[in-house]
Amino acid sequence: MEENHLFPVFFKLDQLQVLVVGGGNVGTEKVNAILQNCPAARVTVVATWFAPELESLTAGFPNVTLIQKAFSCGDLFGKDLVIAATADRELNACIWEKAKASKVLINVADTPGLCDFYLGSIVQKGNLKIAISTNGKSPTIAKRLKEVLNDAIPDTLESVLQHLQILRDRLKGDFNDKVKKLNELTSVLVSRDH
Ligand SMILES: C[C@@]1(CC(=O)O)C2=NC(=C\c3[nH]c(c(CCC(=O)O)c3CC(=O)O)Cc3[nH]c(c(CC(=O)O)c3CCC(=O)O)/C=C3\N/C(=C\2)[C@@H](CCC(=O)O)[C@]3(C)CC(=O)O)/[C@H]1CCC(=O)O
Numbered sequence: 001m002e003e004n005h006l007f008p009v010f011f012k013l014d015q016l017q018v019l020v021v022g023g024g025n026v027g028t029e030k031v032n033a034i035l036q037n038c039p040a041a042r043v044t045v046v047a048t049w050f051a052p053e054l055e056s057l058t059a060g061f062p063n064v065t066l067i068q069k070a071f072s073c074g075d076l077f078g079k080d081l082v083i084a085a086t087a088d089r090e091l092n093a094c095i096w097e098k099a100k101a102s103k104v105l106i107n108v109a110d111t112p113g114l115c116d117f118y119l120g121s122i123v124q125k126g127n128l129k130i131a132i133s134t135n136g137k138s139p140t141i142a143k144r145l146k147e148v149l150n151d152a153i154p155d156t157l158e159s160v161l162q163h164l165q166i167l168r169d170r171l172k173g174d175f176n177d178k179v180k181k182l183n184e185l186t187s188v189l190v191s192r193d194h
């Protein structure tokens, strides 16, 4: 069976600088995905025009800056991640080249081969977050699985997480004892006889 070799990580986008080039449908979707996950994300969007939906979406976010101009190399300065979301493949490839030269990680929305990272479909329940990827095979299946997991995971899990954090903070002392205790306490989650 084919395997997915992507390595998932969870970025703290309030501590990083994100550049999105393109403010049309896809630029709007990507900025929306970022803000849904991290309302304090530091995002700059550079585009020759902006979809009205993007303007209204970002209106209440002082951490998001929209700059109406054509992309230029200098836009990459100080950025950690870039999403190229223009409808111009040649321009997207040119942004990719500049990003690689500047060692900035890049996602080119229309070209999986030029992506250093993919955006995932995200299940969110309080402190819990699950990222889903189909290895680029079918984002729609990723979206559907998100809906399935969202329904399957009980909202009460949040209070379990809160309690576990209190216990975890209380279980000071020997590290191995702490790990053993936490694993005992949570074994009910994987036991088949309840
Ligand atoms: C998960 C999600 C996250 C997000 O974007 O936030 C996401 N795409 C979503 C939706 C979606 N995107 C597209 C459709 C239309 C149906 C279709 O075309 O299949 C739908 C479905 C819909 O909207 O219903 C079109 C599309 N997408 C890509 C291409 C290029 C290509 O494949 O060549 C094209 C064709 C463009 C064209 O033809 O013009 C590529 C990528 N899309 C990815 C992520 C990455 C792989 C994720 C994975 O590993 O599964 C990857 C590789 C790169 C990236 O974008 O990061 C988000 C679900 C959000 C949610 O959960 O609600």
Ligand SMILES: NC(=O)c1ccc[n+]([C@@H]2O[C@H](COP(=O)([O-])OP(=O)(O)OC[C@H]3O[C@@H](n4cnc5c(N)ncnc54)[C@H](O)[C@@H]3O)[C@@H](O)[C@H]2O)c1
Binding pocket: 021, 022, 023, 024, 025, 026, 027, 046, 047, 048, 049, 050, 051, 069, 070, 071, 085, 086, 087, 088, 089, 091, 108, 109, 110, 139
């Ligand atoms: N990965 C995904 O999830 C996904 C989904 C659908 C489409 N796509 C692809 O993403 C691309 C973008 O599609 P769209 O519907 O958002 O296009 P669009 O026409 O709605 O928007 C294009 C944006 O690019 C900007 N732009 C164009 N030239 C520019 C320049 N020189 N400098 C700065 N900005 C510039 C425009 O101002 C506009 O904001 C397409 O190639 C499409 O195939 C990807």
